[in-house]
Amino acid sequence: MARWSMPGLSPRRAELAKRGLAVLACALLTACATNALDTAPADPSQPWTPTAQSATPADASPAQPAAAAGAETTPQARTETAPVRDFSVPSEPVVGVLKPTPDISRDKPYGLADLIDIAQNQNPATRIAWQQARQAALASGMVEATYLPLITANVIGGYQKYENPLPLAIGSVNQITSTTQGISPQVALQWLVFDFGQRGSVHEVAKHNATAANVLFNGLHQKIIYDVTRAYFIYGAARSRVGIAAQNLTNSGDILDAAEARMKNGLGNTVEVAQARQQVAQARFGLVQAQGAERDTYQGLLGAMGVSPVTELKVKPANGRALPASIGAPTEKMVEAALSRRPDVLASFSAMKASQAGIGAAQAEFLPKVYLGAIAAGGNSSLSASGLPNIGQMSSASGVMVGATMPLYDGGLRAAQLKNAEALAAATEATFQKVRDEAAREIVVAAHTLRSALASYTAATALAQAAAVTYDAALSAYRAGVGNISVATAADSGLLTARLAQSDAHAAALVSAANLAFVLGAMTSRDVPASLIAR
Numbered sequence: 001m002a003r004w005s006m007p008g009l010s011p012r013r014a015e016l017a018k019r020g021l022a023v024l025a026c027a028l029l030t031a032c033a034t035n036a037l038d039t040a041p042a043d044p045s046q047p048w049t050p051t052a053q054s055a056t057p058a059d060a061s062p063a064q065p066a067a068a069a070g071a072e073t074t075p076q077a078r079t080e081t082a083p084v085r086d087f088s089v090p091s092e093p094v095v096g097v098l099k100p101t102p103d104i105s106r107d108k109p110y111g112l113a114d115l116i117d118i119a120q121n122q123n124p125a126t127r128i129a130w131q132q133a134r135q136a137a138l139a140s141g142m143v144e145a146t147y148l149p150l151i152t153a154n155v156i157g158g159y160q161k162y163e164n165p166l167p168l169a170i171g172s173v174n175q176i177t178s179t180t181q182g183i184s185p186q187v188a189l190q191w192l193v194f195d196f197g198q199r200g201s202v203h204e205v206a207k208h209n210a211t212a213a214n215v216l217f218n219g220l221h222q223k224i225i226y227d228v229t230r231a232y233f234i235y236g237a238a239r240s241r242v243g244i245a246a247q248n249l250t251n252s253g254d255i256l257d258a259a260e261a262r263m264k265n266g267l268g269n270t271v272e273v274a275q276a277r278q279q280v281a282q283a284r285f286g287l288v289q290a291q292g293a294e295r296d297t298y299q300g301l302l303g304a305m306g307v308s309p310v311t312e313l314k315v316k317p318a319n320g321r322a323l324p325a326s327i328g329a330p331t332e333k334m335v336e337a338a339l340s341r342r343p344d345v346l347a348s349f350s351a352m353k354a355s356q357a358g359i360g361a362a363q364a365e366f367l368p369k370v371y372l373g374a375i376a377a378g379g380n381s382s383l384s385a386s387g388l389p390n391i392g393q394m395s396s397a398s399g400v401m402v403g404a405t406m407p408l409y410d411g412g413l414r415a416a417q418l419k420n421a422e423a424l425a426a427a428t429e430a431t432f433q434k435v436r437d438e439a440a441r442e443i444v445v446a447a448h449t450l451r452s453a454l455a456s457y458t459a460a461t462a463l464a465q466a467a468a469v470t471y472d473a474a475l476s477a478y479r480a481g482v483g484n485i486s487v488a489t490a491a492d493s494g495l496l497t498a499r500l501a502q503s504d505a506h507a508a509a510l511v512s513a514a515n516l517a518f519v520l521g522a523m524t525s526r527d528v529p530a531s532l533i534a535r
């Protein structure tokens with residue numbers, strides 16, 4: 001064994017010095033590790049700051065020594081003397097910089113297809129799903145790599161020094177020092193030749209997972225198309241409500257003009273004028289609310305697109321064709337065809353197949369594995385001792401071996417892994433059935449919702465037409481002196497309600513149609529939702 005000597009010290013003192021240095025080194029290492037606690041909050045009730053926690057803790061406040069001495073403190077007194085705790089965090093200016101999304105013109109009007117195209121190129125969710133699909137594909141490739149041998153190159157070098165004291169000093173020499181040093185380069189091969197299909201099962205799991213990731217990538221694009229379409233129609237409805245509110249303000253102004261004219265001619269009174277002015281104020285308030293909702297839905301559209309909230313763009317109105325009166329109920333064949341192309345159903349099916357393949361991988365753990373190993377190594381070393389010449393030598397070695405491993409006992413680990421794989425397969429099978437049933441139910445419900453929306457739009461259209469006739473008649477009668485202000489204002493309010501209902505029903509029908517296309521797995525292109533509003 002090599003010994004460490006300290007010239008000038010007795011063996012006992014040298015041993016004590018070495019122990020002291022070891023204790024000091026351990027203390028220094030321990031102090032360095034615990035000093036990192038200074039960067040954490042000093043107390044559960046105290047805020048974290050990026051500097052050292054040198055501030056006086058809350059329990060050293062002037063109110064607490066009195067409490068410790070037995071002085072009574074009322075809740076009001078404790079509130080007044082409580083320390084102020086600021087839990088704000090240091091700002092990072094670069095994080096808060098918002099920039100408009102590039103390649104978007106502020107002057108060009110964008111239609112629905114253009115907005116979808118921007119979303120598919122700019123939405124961060126598409127890049128996340130893309131990377132996840134790439135990771136799943138690489139996982140499959142990594143499993144394939146296990147079929148090939150593993151070749152490694154190693155270099156091992158070393159140096160040893162030995163000091164052995166002599167029983168009797170020979171002149172000025174009281175110990176013999178010898179050193180050994182050498183280096184050995186090696187090339188090794190490891191190859192798992194046979195494993196009873198374990199790698200095949202793992203590869204099948206990876207392939208099914210990669211398929212699920214690819215399907216979900218396309219499914220995400222379908223969802224983005226639907227989300228943008230839905231937000232576009234809702235934004236269009238909000239813009240329509242602004243127009244209706246503006247028209248209502250104009251109608252209320254007409255009633256006010258009629259009331260003032262009647263009063264000027266001696267036919268009216270101040271109560272009618274006040275009531276008409278109230279109607280104008282109410283209409284102006286409704287216009288302000290509609291404009292606020294329009295701004296909110298505009299941000300909802302930007303959010304669905306995944307672009308910066310400070311982006312400014314013009315949106316083409318959704319001037320669509322007349323909606324059909326109704327649609328037919330989905331047939332069983334239609335539902336089956338939709339389920340066969342729904343991304344969520346297909347991804348769940350791939351996950352089920354992957355978990356079933358995982359059972360085979362767990363079963364293979366009970367069987368032996370055959371492997372092949374080979375090595376080729378060379379080396380040189382030298383030996384020197386005090387007073388003797390160096391001795392050097394070179395050597396080389398190579399070999400090939402075939403072996404097999406057979407696990408005998410592992411405390412039930414492999415059995416537990418197999419049970420876990422079987423449970424996972426059963427759970428994913430149940431999940432697949434659940435996803436498929438829910439998808440079929442979504443199709444039926446979406447069709448019913450669309451039929452209800454179309455019926456509502458038909459009824460709202462008839463209501464708006466009747467309310468318009470009523471308003472025109474009431475205003476004309478009031479101007480002619482044969483009507484009263486209450487009937488005119490009521491007709492104005494009824495017309496507003498009917499037009500808003502018609503606008504909302506139209507937007508609801510378009511959203512329902514887009515939703516039905518989405519749940520049918522047909523929302524696959526930016527041109528699909530555009531066909532809903534094409535003339």
